[in-house]
Amino acid sequence: MRLLLLFAATGIAPVLIGQSAFVNEGRESVRVAPAPEPTPAPTPISPEMRGDISMARKDFRQAIDYYRSIAPPSHVIYNKIGIAFHQLTELESAKKYYEKSVKLKPDYAEAVNNLGTIYYASKSYRRAVRQYSRALRLAPNSASIYSNLGTAWFARKNYQKATEAYQKALSLDAEVFEHRSTNGVLLQERSVEERAKFHYYLAKTYAKAGMADRALLYMRKCLEEGFKDRQKFVEEPDFATLQQIPEFQELLQYQPRVL
Numbered sequence: 001m002r003l004l005l006l007f008a009a010t011g012i013a014p015v016l017i018g019q020s021a022f023v024n025e026g027r028e029s030v031r032v033a034p035a036p037e038p039t040p041a042p043t044p045i046s047p048e049m050r051g052d053i054s055m056a057r058k059d060f061r062q063a064i065d066y067y068r069s070i071a072p073p074s075h076v077i078y079n080k081i082g083i084a085f086h087q088l089t090e091l092e093s094a095k096k097y098y099e100k101s102v103k104l105k106p107d108y109a110e111a112v113n114n115l116g117t118i119y120y121a122s123k124s125y126r127r128a129v130r131q132y133s134r135a136l137r138l139a140p141n142s143a144s145i146y147s148n149l150g151t152a153w154f155a156r157k158n159y160q161k162a163t164e165a166y167q168k169a170l171s172l173d174a175e176v177f178e179h180r181s182t183n184g185v186l187l188q189e190r191s192v193e194e195r196a197k198f199h200y201y202l203a204k205t206y207a208k209a210g211m212a213d214r215a216l217l218y219m220r221k222c223l224e225e226g227f228k229d230r231q232k233f234v235e236e237p238d239f240a241t242l243q244q245i246p247e248f249q250e251l252l253q254y255q256p257r258v259l
Helices: 002-010 047-056 058-070 073-086 093-104 109-122 125-138 144-155 157-174 196-206 212-224 231-235 237-242 246-253
Strands: 015-017 019-023 028-032
Touching: 019 058, 047 058, 047 073, 058 073, 073 093, 073 109, 093 109, 109 125, 109 144, 125 144, 144 157, 157 196, 196 212, 196 237, 212 246, 231 237, 231 246
Parallel strands: none
Antiparallel strands: 015 019, 019 028
């Protein structure tokens, strides 16, 4: 009883337990419920976000509509519209929007690179090399652009320069040749005509980098695609570190059914 009177006399506030308060009233306690927290308003989805979602779903026409609804469009939006048209293989429209992007921001390496992929697709490999080289002056640490440059040199049958570009790409990103996503703002070229030889040079690049598992994987791929000059695996110095691995010796004897 004295304890209750002391609380009343001193005006001590109710004791908080968790999120509820208990107020003493004689011998009983009354629980006071906390006020409910307001429900947060949903985050609005911008047209650009909707376009990005449509791109991820490969609904490129819908993505173009969302991006085109943005006013004024930025260099990034023009580039994204270009990529959407590129995925639809409408290369002239893609080129037009890449050029608009570069006009708004001449040092936007992603759009400069993507113009290179248009020239590559048109088999204008000299212009592709020039465009990728320009993009690398703007983004000198881009593994994807170095990969594209290597592929353009490969198409021109300059295998030495292709190898140098591939080695630089791999030094910047160990996964650069394994990327599969088509989302984003920079395109990485994948199409080559001489796939067996292309995979031979990737095997060589991985071998030189000391990535034995990947080197053996691409060695197998190039053999499956009809690569005939097996002696190169023995004579090429970059493969020297692999020659004591049992899997390497097995692949030299491997007689695949050519795909």
